[in-house]
Amino acid sequence: MRREPLFRRKTSISYKTEEKTVLRGYNLSDLAEEGYSFYDAIFVLFQNRIPTDEEEKMLKYEMGVFLEHSMSPSAVGAIGVSAGRPNLPVCVAAAVSTFGGVHGPGAAHGYMLNKYLERAKKEGKTVDEMAKTLVDEYLDAGRPVMGMGQPQHIDSDPRAEPIHLKQEELELEGVYLEFQRAVEKYFHARRKKDGRSYVGVNVVGSGNTALMEIGFSPNAGWCIGSVVRGYSCAAHALFNMKKGRAWGASRNEPMVQMIDLSMIKYVGPEDRIVPKQEERQEYAKKQKEEGEYKKWVI
Amino acid sequence: MGYLSKEKQDALNREKKERGIGNLGDPKNPFDYYEREYGTVPRDTNRAPFQWVSEVAYKNVHRIVARGYDTTELMEEGYGVIEVLFVDYQARIPTVEEGQMLNYVMIMALEDGMSSPAAISRIRGPLQDVSDPGLRGLHHGLWATPTAPTRLSATGSITYLNIADEKGLSEPG
Numbered sequence: 236m237r238r239e240p241l242f243r244r245k246t247s248i249s250y251k252t253e254e255k256t257v258l259r260g261y262n263l264s265d266l267a268e269e270g271y272s273f274y275d276a277i278f279v280l281f282q283n284r285i286p287t288d289e290e291e292k293m294l295k296y297e298m299g300v301f302l303e304h305s306m307s308p309s310a311v312g313a314i315g316v317s318a319g320r321p322n323l324p325v326c327v328a329a330a331v332s333t334f335g336g337v338h339g340p341g342a343a344h345g346y347m348l349n350k351y352l353e354r355a356k357k358e359g360k361t362v363d364e365m366a367k368t369l370v371d372e373y374l375d376a377g378r379p380v381m382g383m384g385q386p387q388h389i390d391s392d393p394r395a396e397p398i399h400l401k402q403e404e405l406e407l408e409g410v411y412l413e414f415q416r417a418v419e420k421y422f423h424a425r426r427k428k429d430g431r432s433y434v435g436v437n438v439v440g441s442g443n444t445a446l447m448e449i450g451f452s453p454n455a456g457w458c459i460g461s462v463v464r465g466y467s468c469a470a471h472a473l474f475n476m477k478k479g480r481a482w483g484a485s486r487n488e489p490m491v492q493m494i495d496l497s498m499i500k501y502v503g504p505e506d507r508i509v510p511k512q513e514e515r516q517e518y519a520k521k522q523k524e525e526g527e528y529k530k531w532v533i
Numbered sequence: 534m535g536y537l538s539k540e541k542q543d544a545l546n547r548e549k550k551e552r553g554i555g556n557l558g559d560p561k562n563p564f565d566y567y568e569r570e571y572g573t574v575p576r577d578t579n580r581a582p583f584q585w586v587s588e589v590a591y592k593n594v595h596r597i598v599a600r601g602y603d604t605t606e607l608m609e610e611g612y613g614v615i616e617v618l619f620v621d622y623q624a625r626i627p628t629v630e631e632g633q634m635l636n637y638v639m640i641m642a643l644e645d646g647m648s649s650p651a652a653i654s655r656i657r658g659p660l661q662d663v664s665d666p667g668l669r670g671l672h673h674g675l676w677a678t679p680t681a682p683t684r685l686s687a688t689g690s691i692t693y694l695n696i697a698d699e700k701g702l703s704e705p706g
Contacts, residue, residue, distance in 0.1 A: 251646035258644045267640040276640045295613035302617045303599040305592040306585045393596055393605050454660055463614055470589050470621040490581040496574035498583060501534045506545060506571040
């Protein structure tokens with residue numbers, strides 16, 4: 236039977252036939268058989284190249300250290316969703332869905348670095364000068380500097396500085412590390428001057444810097460972080476599916492559960508009478524006039 | 534907040550009963566609607582307070598620890614994602630051969646050309662929005678990178694070993 240394709244899917248990433256899957260020209264089976272690592276394959280996937288030994292080690296370190304973070308919004312998201320007992324992929328999707336401005340791999344940090352480095356080039360400023368500009372502009376505007384601060388690791392993120400050090404040990408320092416280090420320097424100085432407490436670099440600030448130094452785009456860094464964190468969040472969800480209580484509200488457990496009724500603290504309007512429909516119009520008008528409802532509007 | 538005072542509860546119930554609310558006062562209901570409490574359930578002080586229970590990992594201000602191993606120390610000692618997956622899922626460091634095997638499997642599972650998750654992820658939108666449907670597309674009929682270890686043990690290997698056994702395609706070893 237002759238078939239006319241309705242559309243063709245174009246891709247520069249991979250193709251497959253009945254016999255093989257080919258990633259950027261490399262047969263996946265050949266890559267695995269020749270002893271390449273998962274990290275090498277990630278380079279091929281995102282950058283279309285085999286990395287140097289040092290680059291592979293850097294990626295291995297960054298991915299490994301980012302994988303597990305115990306109870307963060309992503310793990311809690313996966314656990315919360317698992318309480319309803321959906322399939323595991325839904326829990327992983329929920330975990331990834333928690334990633335945003337203050338949690339997760341954070342492509343925004345990479346875009347911030349790129350934007351200001353581009354400005355440095357255009358404005359003829361040094362990396363150091365532009366780092367100060369970045370810090371001042373962000374803090375003057377009351378905006379958080381991407382890659383700084385972690386609400387749980389208040390002294391300093393245990394993953395962050397070791398990533399910087401690994402990058403230096405592997406002699407992979409470049410403009411990104413130079414810029415990031417300068418941003419941290421001016422950030423600390425500015426907070427000190429303003430009489431504010433110390434806030435260290437976080438895993439995105441150092442990890443993303445390392446990833447960009449070895450050629451990954453901010454979005455690629457986001458994908459890499461999402462994949463590895465997905466593994467640990469799947470583990471947390473799986474643990475709860477296998478060893479936790481569904482729903483998370485059982486009164487038979489010796490410990491109060493996640494959504495036990497007693498966990499609800501309600502601070503809204505007190506219980507009140509629902510108006511009959513014939514009373515509604517007058518009631519609604521009065522409610523609007525009195526305006527007390529405004530303090531609850533969100 | 535806790536329950537409202539007895540006086541408030543009684544007053545509310547009395548007024549509601551006098552007004553009547555649809556079928557809620559119907560005697561066919563297995564409860565007396567106008568005897569029900571208002572306000573939230575008070576804190577349960579007879580049981581231990583809620584905590585996030587995990588066998589997988591904990592963290593404090595200075596450490597992230599998976600199955601007893603500090604994850605930063607794991608990296609400093611030259612381990613990586615492959616080993617942390619064994620640590621997270623099996624609470625152990627894999628042998629070199631096991632690490633190589635998982636590495637092999639993960640490379641093979643990394644890319645599958647134009648499969649359903651890849652196809653659906655190509656619909657334009659924020660990266661997060663296109664990756665989630667891709668993830669959700671990874672059910673038992675498809676490989677799932679983040680869930681591959683689970684699928685291998687839970688569904689994939691058992692299913693395919695059974696099929697191979699039934700068809701006499703290989704000797705289960």
